[in-house]
Amino acid sequence: MSAQPTSAHLIDGKAFSAALVDRVAAAAARLEAEHGVKPGLAVVIVGEDPASQLYVRNKGETTVKAGMRSDTHRLPDTTTQDELLALIATLNADDGIHGILVQLPLPKAIDSAAVLDAISPDKDVDGFHVVNAGRLAVGLPGMVPCTPLGSLMMLKDQLGDLTGLNAVIVGRSNIVGKPMAQLLLGESCTVTVAHSKTRDLPGLCRTADILVAAVGRPEMIKGDWIKPGATVIDVGINRVPSADPVKAAEGKTRVVGDVAFKEAVEVAGRITPVPGGVGPMTIACLLANTYSAACRANNIQPEPLDA
Ligand SMILES: Nc1nc(=O)c2c([nH]1)NC[C@@H]1CN(c3ccc(C(=O)N[C@@H](CCC(=O)O)C(=O)O)cc3)C=[N+]21
Numbered sequence: 116m117s118a119q120p121t122s123a124h125l126i127d128g129k130a131f132s133a134a135l136v137d138r139v140a141a142a143a144a145r146l147e148a149e150h151g152v153k154p155g156l157a158v159v160i161v162g163e164d165p166a167s168q169l170y171v172r173n174k175g176e177t178t179v180k181a182g183m184r185s186d187t188h189r190l191p192d193t194t195t196q197d198e199l200l201a202l203i204a205t206l207n208a209d210d211g212i213h214g215i216l217v218q219l220p221l222p223k224a225i226d227s228a229a230v231l232d233a234i235s236p237d238k239d240v241d242g243f244h245v246v247n248a249g250r251l252a253v254g255l256p257g258m259v260p261c262t263p264l265g266s267l268m269m270l271k272d273q274l275g276d277l278t279g280l281n282a283v284i285v286g287r288s289n290i291v292g293k294p295m296a297q298l299l300l301g302e303s304c305t306v307t308v309a310h311s312k313t314r315d316l317p318g319l320c321r322t323a324d325i326l327v328a329a330v331g332r333p334e335m336i337k338g339d340w341i342k343p344g345a346t347v348i349d350v351g352i353n354r355v356p357s358a359d360p361v362k363a364a365e366g367k368t369r370v371v372g373d374v375a376f377k378e379a380v381e382v383a384g385r386i387t388p389v390p391g392g393v394g395p396m397t398i399a400c401l402l403a404n405t406y407s408a409a410c411r412a413n414n415i416q417p418e419p420l421d422a
Pocket residue numbers: 166167169170173216217218219220241261352370389390391392393394395396397398
């Protein structure tokens with residue numbers, strides 16, 4: 116018997132996000148036509164971080180496509196915490212702005228927690244405010260962080276009902292790992308959150324029907340850590356030197372995930388590629404959150420945006 120080469124189904128985050136952006140755009144157009152409300156998103160960037168630049172570029176294009184107002188505030192990395200807090204206070208009070216995103220990471224001299232805490236929870240389209248984290252933890256409606264929200268949408272689209280599935284999340288960050296765990300618990304998965312101190316991480320990962328990789332280490336999760344047929348969501352966006360040594364010497368880079376894709380694709384049932392997987396969904400969900408924030412600010416029931 117010769118082994119049949121198999122390959123996982125690729126979950127197309129680019130197509131999925133384009134369809135979601137189309138639904139947000141249609142809903143936003145109706146909101147404006149029927150209620151005179153145009154959703155507005157303010158993005159604040161302090162200093163120059165390469166990962167942030169990439170995100171801002173993609174997001175800018177998509178926000179315009181969805182027919183929303185998008186203001187970008189670019190501040191020098193010498194900006195003080197008080198100056199940043201003053202800008203947030205202005206944006207909190209601006210009725211034309213429904214969503215505020217302060218790009219992370221912030222310069223070291225600024226206390227990120229204090230800044231995130233200053234954003235009105237109702238305008239917190241990142242879902243990073245402790246009030247929104249608390250709402251998610253106790254199952255109240257609130258703003259859900261974009262990356263886990265987009266990942267969950269793709270999982271439900273691929274698998275339908277997630278009840279009873281074993282989900283392993285590698286990474287315990289406040290912006291991905293923890294909210295992802297809450298969302299999957301809400302879908303009645305059995306959830307394990309793994310991290311750098313976890314014993315026998317490969318063995319634990321092999322128990323996962325759903326494996327979410329959110330560690331920020333390029334290609335850390337190997338093919339033989341994956342249960343055959345499992346669904347793999349790769350949240351990592353890591354810039355590494357080009358695979359071509361000549362190009363690498365010229366300083367060329369490429370983007371890889373937290374999963375060793377070439378190995379994983381032979382074992383998994385379904386997998387998100389990087390790029391073109393979770394990243395585009397993060398941006399689409401940011402627009403979806405901005406749309407629903409604009410509705411709630413005006414006591415309007417948002418239209419459902421799921422597929
Ligand atoms: N307050 C805050 N909220 C964020 O959500 C946030 C942030 N700060 N700081 C920076 C990170 C990074 N981030 C990305 C989202 C999508 C892509 C994305 O769409 N990537 C594409 C293109 C990748 C490529 O080709 O280089 C993809 O994965 O296919 C990238 C990066 C959001 N972040």
